[in-house]
Amino acid sequence: MASFSSLTTLIQIADLYFDDGNIVVFVDRDLEATAVFRLHKSILASQSAVFADLFSLPAPSKDTVESNEMYDGVPVVRMHDNAKDIEGLFRALYCPSSILFKRRHPDTPLKVKGLLALTTKYQVDRLRETIISQVRADWPSSIFEWDVLEEEAGQLQDEILQEALQNGLEPWQSRAADDYLPEPASAIRLAYEASIPEIIPAAFYQLSRTEPSQDYDRWRALSNDDPFHEAHCDWIDGARTARWSMLVQEDLLSLARGKEKLQRFAEEIHRSMLPVVTCCRMGCLDVWKDVPQPVRKDLLRDLKEFCSETRYPGKGMCGACRQEINRRAKRLRGDLWGRLGEFFGEE
Numbered sequence: 001m002a003s004f005s006s007l008t009t010l011i012q013i014a015d016l017y018f019d020d021g022n023i024v025v026f027v028d029r030d031l032e033a034t035a036v037f038r039l040h041k042s043i044l045a046s047q048s049a050v051f052a053d054l055f056s057l058p059a060p061s062k063d064t065v066e067s068n069e070m071y072d073g074v075p076v077v078r079m080h081d082n083a084k085d086i087e088g089l090f091r092a093l094y095c096p097s098s099i100l101f102k103r104r105h106p107d108t109p110l111k112v113k114g115l116l117a118l119t120t121k122y123q124v125d126r127l128r129e130t131i132i133s134q135v136r137a138d139w140p141s142s143i144f145e146w147d148v149l150e151e152e153a154g155q156l157q158d159e160i161l162q163e164a165l166q167n168g169l170e171p172w173q174s175r176a177a178d179d180y181l182p183e184p185a186s187a188i189r190l191a192y193e194a195s196i197p198e199i200i201p202a203a204f205y206q207l208s209r210t211e212p213s214q215d216y217d218r219w220r221a222l223s224n225d226d227p228f229h230e231a232h233c234d235w236i237d238g239a240r241t242a243r244w245s246m247l248v249q250e251d252l253l254s255l256a257r258g259k260e261k262l263q264r265f266a267e268e269i270h271r272s273m274l275p276v277v278t279c280c281r282m283g284c285l286d287v288w289k290d291v292p293q294p295v296r297k298d299l300l301r302d303l304k305e306f307c308s309e310t311r312y313p314g315k316g317m318c319g320a321c322r323q324e325i326n327r328r329a330k331r332l333r334g335d336l337w338g339r340l341g342e343f344f345g346e347e
């Protein structure tokens, strides 16, 4: 059979074509072009057990090496992976800083997906761990980190609006904080496909407070001709979106079940906020009786209000009762955070 690449244009990838390289790799980009890399066996083999095996084989493997094929005086290995992803893999092996992604960028899961799959296939373990640790760092792993992210997101939206005003733009013409914060649907898909379970609780919780109408791509395609479109108003308020169409059926089922469990938890809260208290002040007893039920779709945020000394219901109480209700709310928030994985996990 004629070599596929003999019919295509060979394109040397300049920054990954080393004159002293001792192995040439061909990867077809499409029917017309083949990317050509000239690399060092020792560098590839030192990072990947699979490459090490491949290069130590006495006979060419049927899968990847065509016998006696030479290019520029060097043996050729033919790989059949996605050309862009394999280029990313080689670049990462030679230049590790090429895989430093912008912190919390909504596109990170899309960018790393193919590369991560290759690190698994070729057992490039260190690189895989480096990429995964970046993905993990984008999502809070504790209630404390969640609160920090929430705080930063709020400040970010204020700064964006401030900048728009300084540049003479209307608020709805400005960018949204959503452009700088992690997007949950692509993260959930990546978490399942690349085994990063640690980010699932936070990503699902973020998804649970996003409406299906708040769609990442649709909102970005909105015409600026209609400044009164409701999405623009939500944008200005710091609304968040998700790439809803990326989710598979199991994700939607997990989301629905998780939301049901959150609802039940919210109903339980009212009961656990209302233990028997002994306080001499009638005012306190009235407030204890009427501790409001969290009603919003964001239970962690609702409970945060209960943790505040200066907001209702703590506001109207004596010092001892206020401290008690704040303490109970903090404990409930911690419990809730700890159970998110169970709420949104598989049955």
Ligand SMILES: [Zn+2]
Residues within 6 Å of the ligand: 279, 280, 281, 284, 285, 317, 318, 319, 320, 321, 322
């Ligand atoms: Zn009291």
